[in-house]
Amino acid sequence: MSKRASSLPEEKAGRSPGKAAEKEIERLAGGYHHRILWVDLSRGTAEAVPFSAAFALKYIGGRGFGAKLLFDQLSKIKDPLGPENMLIIAPGPLTGLYLPGGAKTSLVALSPQTGIYGDSNMGGSFGAELRLAGYDALVITGRAEELSYLWIDGGEVKVVPAPQLAGKGALETEGLVKEEIRSEEVRVAAIGPAGENQVVFATINCDWSRNAGRSGMGAVLGSKNIKAIAVRGGEDLPVADVAGLRLLTERSLQQLSSHPLFEFWQQQGLMSVVDYVNSAGVFPTRNYRELVFEQASEIDGFKMEKEYKIGDSACFACPMACGNICLVKNGKYRGTVTEGPEYETACMLGSNLGIGNFAAILKGNQLCDDLGIDTISSGNLIGVMIEAVESGLLSPEEVDGMDLKWGDDDHVIALLGKIARREGVGDLLAQGSRAVMERWPQLRPLMVQVKGMEQSAYDGRATISMALAYGTCDIGAHHNRAWTVGKELEAGAGWTAEDRVNLVIYHQTIRPLFDMLGVCRLPWIELGFDEHRYAEYYSIVTGVPHTLDELLARSRAVWDLTRLISASRGVARKDDYPPPRMMERPVEKGPFAGKVVDRGEYDALLDLYYEKRGWSAEGLPPAERAGDFSDPLT
Numbered sequence: 001m002s003k004r005a006s007s008l009p010e011e012k013a014g015r016s017p018g019k020a021a022e023k024e025i026e027r028l029a030g031g032y033h034h035r036i037l038w039v040d041l042s043r044g045t046a047e048a049v050p051f052s053a054a055f056a057l058k059y060i061g062g063r064g065f066g067a068k069l070l071f072d073q074l075s076k077i078k079d080p081l082g083p084e085n086m087l088i089i090a091p092g093p094l095t096g097l098y099l100p101g102g103a104k105t106s107l108v109a110l111s112p113q114t115g116i117y118g119d120s121n122m123g124g125s126f127g128a129e130l131r132l133a134g135y136d137a138l139v140i141t142g143r144a145e146e147l148s149y150l151w152i153d154g155g156e157v158k159v160v161p162a163p164q165l166a167g168k169g170a171l172e173t174e175g176l177v178k179e180e181i182r183s184e185e186v187r188v189a190a191i192g193p194a195g196e197n198q199v200v201f202a203t204i205n206c207d208w209s210r211n212a213g214r215s216g217m218g219a220v221l222g223s224k225n226i227k228a229i230a231v232r233g234g235e236d237l238p239v240a241d242v243a244g245l246r247l248l249t250e251r252s253l254q255q256l257s258s259h260p261l262f263e264f265w266q267q268q269g270l271m272s273v274v275d276y277v278n279s280a281g282v283f284p285t286r287n288y289r290e291l292v293f294e295q296a297s298e299i300d301g302f303k304m305e306k307e308y309k310i311g312d313s314a315c316f317a318c319p320m321a322c323g324n325i326c327l328v329k330n331g332k333y334r335g336t337v338t339e340g341p342e343y344e345t346a347c348m349l350g351s352n353l354g355i356g357n358f359a360a361i362l363k364g365n366q367l368c369d370d371l372g373i374d375t376i377s378s379g380n381l382i383g384v385m386i387e388a389v390e391s392g393l394l395s396p397e398e399v400d401g402m403d404l405k406w407g408d409d410d411h412v413i414a415l416l417g418k419i420a421r422r423e424g425v426g427d428l429l430a431q432g433s434r435a436v437m438e439r440w441p442q443l444r445p446l447m448v449q450v451k452g453m454e455q456s457a458y459d460g461r462a463t464i465s466m467a468l469a470y471g472t473c474d475i476g477a478h479h480n481r482a483w484t485v486g487k488e489l490e491a492g493a494g495w496t497a498e499d500r501v502n503l504v505i506y507h508q509t510i511r512p513l514f515d516m517l518g519v520c521r522l523p524w525i526e527l528g529f530d531e532h533r534y535a536e537y538y539s540i541v542t543g544v545p546h547t548l549d550e551l552l553a554r555s556r557a558v559w560d561l562t563r564l565i566s567a568s569r570g571v572a573r574k575d576d577y578p579p580p581r582m583m584e585r586p587v588e589k590g591p592f593a594g595k596v597v598d599r600g601e602y603d604a605l606l607d608l609y610y611e612k613r614g615w616s617a618e619g620l621p622p623a624e625r626a627g628d629f630s631d632p633l634t
């Protein structure tokens with residue numbers, strides 16, 4: 001431990017709730033410590049702020065806590081990269097418990113990538129450790145005087161100056177912080193050079209390869225001069241009915257392990273999706289111009305298993321074990337070892353760039369993890385650059401002399417480094433889609449983004465429900481709020497507009513609920529895990545009976561809350577549309593060749609979506625709903 005480490009006031013870090021809060025807390029027999037650690041780096045203070053049972057039951061945890069805390073401070077935040085912005089790290093009441101997929105943590109802030117509500121989500125063990133340290137959430141505001149890491153050792157909170165970490169990769173930083181603390185048990189979340197350089201889609205990495213990848217949370221942490229957060233805990237997690245939790249989990253594990261795809265899932269994880277989406281004809285290829293990739297078999301899960309996979313990995317206490325540890329054994333990327341890729345990376349650094357070399361994708365994956373940049377945004381923007389040069393909209397001289405071509409992994413690897421270090425054209429790409437369109441307006445038809453967030457790896461022209469999911473996603477064009485493509489493909493021509501809208505809204509309610517509870521969505525979506533089981537878990541853990549419908553109602557309210565946050569930043573109907581490429585450029589190749597998103601059909605879906613949400617025709621929740629979220633923390 002550095003002798004220059006500054007301890008934040010311990011009497012604040014250990015402050016107990018007042019009498020009124022204690023009375024409320026008695027209503028909950030488990031689920032929460034009732035402490036949010038609030039660190040103000042500018043003032044050099046840390047305070048354990050209590051919250052009531054009413055607050056817990058209304059916002060549940062995770063992104064629910066994050067959205068509420070951000071909403072309360074929104075008027076003070078002018079610049080997402082200013083010291084006044086908050087980075088809220090919030091596991092859920094089920095994070096760290098003995099149950100499938102209970103390892104998720106939400107990171108919430110005003111996004112530097114979009115300028116509106118932003119969040120990301122990561123697995124691993126960091127969130128569990130934060131809860132074991134005695135906190136239900138961590139809020140970081142202000143800015144440290146010099147590059148430092150935040151060290152939370154139970155009730156002791158310190159800011160440790162760490163100039164020696166400047167420019168280090170996130171993977172190396174994790175190891176160096178553990179070495180300085182002299183503990184392999186400590187959990188570390190770190191940024192790479194991209195976070196320090198405030199790349200707007202910079203990530204936060206933990207446990208070697210688990211990333212909070214979207215919305216630029218790494219840039220927010222970098223703007224606070226914090227290179228890493230280290231946490232060590234030792235408290236028990238509060239559970240109302242331990243015996244009931246054990247019995248329910250044993251039944252859950254039996255259900256999951258008996259699923260016919262369970263072993264296959266452990267073998268390939270999300271890489272199993274590559275073969276499915278390519279066969280279905282919805283696999284983005286060459287900047288979304290085509291939806292099938294002729295070299296898909298060279299970058300799918302079977303190729304990974306046969307030639308590159310050397311081990312499995314899992315998030316905290318999860319039986320899914322869907323992480324794939326891969327090693328490149330031959331060729332110019334020999335020695336590259338990484339956990340991954342997952343489907344999104346295989347697509348965005350593979351087919352979307354015309355790359356059929358799995359070793360190159362692994363190298364790109366490892367590099368993005370270490371540099372601390374989002375593989376989705378990076379692959380999306382590089383695809384635009386390749387198409388721009390190929391089509392003559394940009395000259396090689398305008399992109400640092402690189403004659404970019406599809407399938408050229410050398411230039412892709414070089415561009416990833418340029419983005420993270422903000423060198424040459426990488427400085428522009430580091431500012432995201434909006435900056436690129438402002439600098440080069442002729443590239444607007446090539447861009448695939450919503451609200452400033454680059455779209456992830458499913459196409460909306462084949463399934464218009466997916467276009468609606470992207471258009472209305474609260475953080476931008478991200479698939480994790482509503483993955484409807486599979487259902488619509490299965491349903492075929494018989495699906496109505498109401499079917500599509502209902503599914504989008506249901507996904508945008510159940511999936512954020514998982515984020516609020518702190519659990520992974522994959523057991524549900526991949527292995528048919530009954531969503532009602534999560535209401536059982538929450539009831540057992542808190543001691544307060546809940547139905548799934550009750551929890552969904554709270555999730556739906558939080559969706560309104562995030563919309564109100566973004567509406568205060570100017571978001572309205574005009575921002576809820578898929579990219580022009582989806583509506584103007586027909587698919588060039590595959591079973592959906594010639595398709596576009598019909599503007600009239602989309603408008604009708606959007607009208608129905610707003611109606612079902614109780615929003616105005618401009619996509620705004622009723623003004624009185626803001627009052628629903630004005631309740632105090634305690």
